[in-house]
Amino acid sequence: MKNITKTLLVTGLSVGLLVGATGASGQSFDNAHAATAHQTPYYTYNGQFNIPNNNALDDNNFYRGLKADHFIFNGLKVGEVTKADVFKNLGSGFKRYYGEKDLTFYEKNGIIVGFDHKGKLVNLTLRINHIKNSAKLIEKHVKKGEIYNTKTTQVAFYPGNTIVIKAK
Structure with a gap:
């Protein structure tokens, strides 16, 4: 048993x-x-960008989000939001920067936003001249002269000066 x-x-x-x-x-x-x-990279940035201690330029995910066409700045996506959305999310106090044929640009706190004649955000320029080592940080992640040509935007890097996100 x-x-x-x-x-x-x-x-x-x-x-x-x-x-x-x-x-x-x-x-x-x-x-x-x-x-x-496979996961699509996203990057959301909230707050002022052109400040000395901004670490976004040293974050691989920042560049991956821009390259994948999934970059959101203070709740705004270039090519998808309107002038009303921009002023609601970023507040008032924008000053007219300059105008072109069908575009009007406004500036505030190191951000330049451009709208087409329908009021759609078609250009977001982030100044980076106050960020410590901005030129070296960009050159560490992006080849000289490289432009991210995504489905809906083009992203151009000007080390030490600006990052321009333009709707197609």
Whole structure:
């Protein structure tokens, strides 16, 4: 009787371990697969940009978000929002910077926004001249003269001066 009990106990433990190990390895595989699945990079920036201690220019995700056409600045996406959205999110106090044929530009706190004749945000220029080592930081992440040509925007980098995001 003792031998039958021991045999059943050992068999039960073996089956339990086998089922548990199979479940664990299946779960491990799913997690590994999820980790390698392609994820679209996003980058959201809130606050003033052109300040000395801004670390965005040293963040790989900043460049990845710009390159993937998923960059949001204070709740605004170039080519998708209106003048009313910009003034609501960034506040009043913008001064007319200059105008062109069908574009009007406004400036405030190191940000230049450009609107088309329909009032759509088509240009966002971020000044970076007050950010410590801005030229070196950009050159560390972007090849000289490189422009990110995305689905809806073009992003041009002018180290030490500005980053221009323009709607197509």
